[in-house]
Each structure stands twice: as structure tokens, then as C-alpha cells.
Amino acid sequence: MPHFVETLQQEAASAIARMREAAFEARRLHARAELMRHMLTTTRKVKDRPKAEAVETVVREWMDAWNLGRGDWPHIAREMEAFTEAFHDYANDPSDAHDARVAATAQGLEAALAQEGTSIADQMAFRSQCAHGWWDFVVPTPPDLPGGKPRPSIPAPRTDAPFWEAGCADFCR
Numbered sequence: 578m579p580h581f582v583e584t585l586q587q588e589a590a591s592a593i594a595r596m597r598e599a600a601f602e603a604r605r606l607h608a609r610a611e612l613m614r615h616m617l618t619t620t621r622k623v624k625d626r627p628k629a630e631a632v633e634t635v636v637r638e639w640m641d642a643w644n645l646g647r648g649d650w651p652h653i654a655r656e657m658e659a660f661t662e663a664f665h666d667y668a669n670d671p672s673d674a675h676d677a678r679v680a681a682t683a684q685g686l687e688a689a690l691a692q693e694g695t696s697i698a699d700q701m702a703f704r705s706q707c708a709h710g711w712w713d714f715v716v717p718t719p720p721d722l723p724g725g726k727p728r729p730s731i732p733a734p735r736t737d738a739p740f741w742e743a744g745c746a747d748f749c750r
Contacts (some may be wrong), residue, residue: 603741604715608698608708611745613683615642615707616664624668632661643704644726653689660686706730710743 579587619638623631636657640647650657660682667675687697702712703722710732718725734743 600715604702604712605696605698608701608712609683611707611709612697612701612705613679615639615749616661617668620661620664620668624665628662628665631665632658635661635664642706643700644706644728645704645724649724653686653693656682656686656689707745707749709745710734711741714740714743 619635623634637647663678663682667679690696690700702708702716703718706728708731711734730746732743732746734740
């Protein structure tokens with residue numbers, strides 16, 4: 578039977594493992610949710626424009642926020658456009674059918690990014706000007722990220738607050 582100190586060490590190791598899993602899952606879900614929120618907010622701003630113009634505006638703004646040129650991901654451009662078109666349709670008519678299309682095109686984009694060894698969550702966390710400061714504490718942005726650029730707008734964690742309170746820049750809210 579383990580003694581008191583061994584039991585405490587085992588309990589601590591188990592709690593740390595659960596915390597690590599929860600942090601990875603929270604980052605993944607939060608980064609994905611933040612992209613979806615930004616997409617809906619942005620498409621609502623241009624919903625009354627002609628669809629092609631609105632989609633191009635949103636994709637351009639998205640790529641600017643991620644510090645990528647519009648042509649940097651030509652191999653997934655169609656998925657990005659379909660995803661943005663679905664959000665445009667939803668912004669104009671938030672029906673169950675359009676909601677299902679948003680979800681389906683998000684899955685299509687996720688699959689295209691997975692073929693590149695990445696995900697929506699990672700790209701949002703590593704590239705977006707609207708990333709939350711705490712995400713890098715869970716999975717640091719690779720220093721050799723292709724096309725990576727400094728993101729001084731991302732708030733740094735404060736020494737007087739838990740790390741998960743390091744949110745996004747005010748202009749992203």
C-alpha cells in the first residue's frame with residue numbers, strides 16, 4: 578500500500594494529466610469558437626452586398642487578420658470560400674439549413690487543413706491578430722511558422738491574474 582507522500586505525488590500527477598488534457602481541449606474548442614464568432618460578425622457586416630463581393634471582402638479580412646496573403650493557401654481556397662459563402666447565407670437567413678451548411682463547410686475546411694497537418698484551432702491560435710493570449714501557454718506558436726509575423730496586439734498574461742484570463746485585443750471583441 579502506498580504511503581502518504583507517494584499517494585499525494587500520484588494524485589498530483591493524475592490531476593496534472595487531467596489539467597493538461599482539459600487545457601488542450603479548451604484551447605481547441607475556444608479557438609474554433611472564436612473563428613466562428615468572427616466569421617459571423619464579419620459576414621453580418623457585409624450581408625447586404627452581392628454575395629461574391631461580400632465573400633471576397635470577408636476572406637480578404639480573414640487572411641489579413643491571419644497575416645496571410647489571399648493566395649498563400651490556394652490548395653484550400655475553395656474550402657475557405659465555401660465556408661465563407663455558408664456564413665454569408667446564414668447571416669442573411671439564420672435557418673436550420675444554413676446552420677447545417679456552416680457546420681458542414683467548417684468540417685470541409687477542417688479536413689483540408691488536416692491534410693496539411695494542422696487545424697482551424699491551430700491556425701486561429703498561431704496566426705490570428707485576435708488570438709487569445711492564453712492559447713500560447715497551452716501550445717506555443719512555432720517560431721518557424723511559415724508566414725508567421727509578430728502579433729503585438731495579443732494581450733500578454735498579467736502577473737496579477739490567472740493565465741486563462743489573457744484574452745484577445747479589444748478590437749476583436
